[in-house]
Structures are given as structure tokens and as C-alpha cells.
Amino acid sequence: MNPDYLELYLVTDRRKLSDEEFLIRVEQACTAGVTVVQLREKEVTTADFYQLALKVKAITDRYKLPLIINDRIDICLAVDAAGVHIGDDELPVWKARELIGSDKILGVSAKTVERSLIAQSEGANYLGVGAIFPTQTKESTLVPLEEVRAIVEQTDLPIVAIGGINETTIQTISGMEVSGVAIVSEIMYAKSVSQKVVDLKSCVKKMKEGELNEYQ
Template identity: 40%
Template structure:
């Protein structure tokens, strides 16, 4: 598998129903330096998800940036995405790996140290600590935020890349990277920004500067 840069993952905002706005923000994030994209659709029908995925792949390929599909292995297979991001209650990691093959990226959400110690997490290409801080982006049953202390505990027992998501913005990104995360995943910090490209660029610069210190 090629080396993946997990510095800045833009997770698409499924509250944006207008495709023009949706893809404008996606491309702005890529111009600003997003290193990986995760297409997340929780409410639309399968056909709409598929159509967005096809277009997302075309845009991501133009910028040579990997595209992951959230949860939906069928969509990932249908468009030959670069991988999937799955949660604790989604399709088991072993099944996803068998169907996707060894060359694809598989990330797994974890909400505590115990989940990070499990075989699924240890086998995944990266884990997403979710949530690191409180967030309003996801409205369904979220675990308690792990915070910096939780990140540091997981970093001690997890050797592969860690990406944090949840309540992340330019003012707390440095702290996250300084305490062991390899990257951040953001939704509203980009999608709700007045200038998504500039917001992405600013976040990327913080991640890269902190990561080299």
C-alpha cells in the first residue's frame, strides 16, 4: 500500500444538499491542502450516495488525494474507492479487508482505550479517535469526548496512525498534534468556513508545523 498522508482529512458535510455547494467546498479543501477525503452520507438514499461518490472520486483523482467512503462498503466497491472508514457497529474489519483486498485503506473509529487495544483496531491502517472534543456535527449517540488525556493514553498503546475528529478548529489543532495525533479530521471547520480553501490551508499549516517540532 502506498504511504498515506493523514495530516488533514476533510469529512464531507452531508447537511449540504446542494451539489454545487457540496462539490465547491470539496474542491476548495483539496486546493487548500487536504491530504485525504472521507465521503460521509448518513441520510441520503443509496443512488444519491453513489452519484456523489462517483463525482468525489473524479475530483479527488485530479488532486491525487485518496477518497475513503464512510461506513458503506458497497459504495466503496462500486466506485473502486481508495478505502473505507468504519465504526464499531459497522461491517467487521476482517470482512471489509477480505472484500476490499490488501491494497485499500481501512480506518476504524474508536472511542476509548479498550477499543484501541482490540484486534480490529490493531489491524486497521489507522484509527479515528471520535470524539476528541465535544461536537455538534454528529447528532446521534456519541461517546464522551476523550480529550487530550485520552489521546495520550491511546498513543501509548497504538503504534499506527491516529486521526482525531470532533470539535476540532484552528485553536486546538496544535495541541492535538503535539500530544501524539498524526492528523485531524474536520467537517464544519472547513464546510462552514467563509473561505473553505483558506481555512483548510491554515489548518494544514498548523498540523505540518507542529508535526515537525
């Protein structure tokens, strides 16, 4: 896959939004420049997830962006999404790859070098590494920056940093050679989604060029 798709990776959250407002915000983010959208729905029926995925895919197709489905391979296949992202407690990576086929994107969450190397050997296209910083979106064990560096150095896959990333904390991972950052609430609940995306894209560009100050 093209690592450029991972630069500003929107992971959705609609818990505090109406369906209409959720879709508006997703479209605003796409218009403003996110590079990929992951639809994450943990507490809905399969039927509702399917219908929502169709609506979100209509948006991402309009902007020629990949749609990734969190965890649910059945939904990914049903709506012909670009790919699926699986966590530590989902199917084995090799089985997920077998089910989705060779053409779809397979993202895998990783917190350790060991998990990252297994994912790489079993067919992952990219790694989601985190949580880097504390986040209110979901409970997650933090990954030390030293482990993030080790994963970057010891694997060949593109890496997306996730967890508590904003315009300030992104400075901490500047220079680590990650391909991009995944953002949830910072975009989904921004006062102005469009402006937030523009600001974050600028930060990501500077991060990748090593122009941000580093805290480490």
C-alpha cells in the same frame, strides 16, 4: 499506508449545501491542500450515494488524493475508492478487511485502547480517535485526552484526531504524536474554504513539530 495522507483529513458534510456548492467546496479544499477526503452520507439512498461518490472521486482523482467512503463498503467497491472508514457499530474490523481486500485502506473509529488494539490486530490501517472536543456535526461521546495519549502510546497505527478541532483547539493535542486531524464543518462551512485549509495546514505542521503551545 502513507501517514502523510492523514495530515489534514476532510470529512464531508453537505446537509446545508446544494449539490453544486458541495462539489465546489470539496474541490476548493482539494486545491488548497487537504490530504484525504472522506465522503460521509447518512441520509441518502444507495443510488444517490453512488452517484455522488462518482462525482467526488472524479475530483479526488484529479488531485491524486485518496477517497475514503464512510461505512458503506458496497459504495467503496462500486466506485473503486481508496478505502472505507467504519465506526463502532459497523461490521467487525476483520470482516470489513476480508470484504475490501488487502490493498484498500481501512480506517476504524476508536474511543478506547481496547477497541484500538482489536482494530490493529484485525487489519485496520489507521484509527480515527474522538470526539476530542464537542461538535455540532454529530452526537458523540468525548474521548478524554488521557485516553488519546494511551491509544497513541499503546498502538502502532497512525492516528487521526477528530471532533471539534479548529485552529485554537488543535493546540490541546500538540505533542501527542497524532498523524493528523479530521475536520468537518470548520472546512465545509468556512467563509473561504481555501484560506481555511491553508490556515489549518499551517497549524497541523506546527502541531506535528511541537511548535504550538499546549493547554494540557
